[in-house]
Amino acid sequence: MxxxxxxxxxxxxxxxxxxxxxxxxxxxxxxxxxxxxxxxxxxxxxxxxxxxxxxxxxxxxxxxxMPPAPVNTAGLYHVAILYPERKDLAAIYKRLTEAGAQFTGFADHGVSEALYLNDPDGNGLELYWDRPKEEWPVDENGGLNMYTERLNLSDLLQELNR
Missing domain, CATH: 3.10.180.10 (2,3-Dihydroxybiphenyl 1,2-Dioxygenase, domain 1)
Known part of the structure; x- marks a missing residue:
C-alpha cells in the first residue's frame, strides 16, 4: 500500500x-x-x-x-539551514566572508540560492533561502526544473543596500 x-x-x-x-x-x-x-x-x-x-x-x-568522519563513506552529506529572506542570506554571507570562513561552494538552484561550507568538524552546511514558489522554474510539462548554476555573489550582496 x-x-x-x-x-x-x-x-x-x-x-x-x-x-x-x-x-x-x-x-x-x-x-x-x-x-x-x-x-x-x-x-x-x-x-x-x-x-x-x-x-x-x-x-x-x-x-x-575524534577526527572528522571520512569524506568517502556513507553518512550525512550536509545540513541545510533555511533563511527567511534573500537579505538574510546576504547578511550571513557578508559576516562569514569578513570572518574569513572557507566556503566549499555557491549555487543558484533555481528554487533557491545557497552557500556551502563545513563546520569545524567537517560537517557540511548549506545556508540558503527559497525563492517564492511561483518563481520556481518549471519544464514544458509543468514539472519542477531544478538546476545548479553559478550564484551571483555581487548581486546577492546588493540585497544589503535595498
Whole structure:
C-alpha cells in the first residue's frame, strides 16, 4: 500500500556529533548566530533560532577529540539551514566572508540560492533561502526544473543596500 507523508511534515532538528563542544558553540552561536538553549555538562548543547527548544543538537558522546568522519563513506552529506529572506542570506554571507570562513561552494538552484561550507568538524552546511514558489522554474510539462548554476555573489550582496 502506498503512503505519502503529510504535506505539513517538517524536519524538526538535526543532532551532530562533534569533537569539541566549545569549538562548535563558538562556530554555531558565535559566528552563525544561533542561541544556546541548554547544555548537558560539557557533553551536549542544544541551539536554536527564535527561541525554539532546539534546531541543532551538538554532542561529544561518541566523538570527543575524534577526527572528522571520512569524506568517502556513507553518512550525512550536509545540513541545510533555511533563511527567511534573500537579505538574510546576504547578511550571513557578508559576516562569514569578513570572518574569513572557507566556503566549499555557491549555487543558484533555481528554487533557491545557497552557500556551502563545513563546520569545524567537517560537517557540511548549506545556508540558503527559497525563492517564492511561483518563481520556481518549471519544464514544458509543468514539472519542477531544478538546476545548479553559478550564484551571483555581487548581486546577492546588493540585497544589503535595498
Amino acid at each position: 502506498s503512503y505519502t507523508v503529510p504535506p505539513q511534515t517538517r524536519i524538526g532538528h538535526v543532532h551532530l556529533k562533534v569533537s569539541d563542544l566549545q569549538r562548535s558553540l563558538d562556530f554555531y552561536c558565535g559566528l552563525l548566530g544561533f542561541e544556546l538553549m541548554v547544555t548537558y555538562g560539557d557533553q551536549a548543547a542544544f541551539i536554536s533560532a527564535g527561541s525554539y527548544h532546539h534546531h541543532i543538537g551538538l554532542n561529544t558522546w561518541h566523538s570527543k577529540g
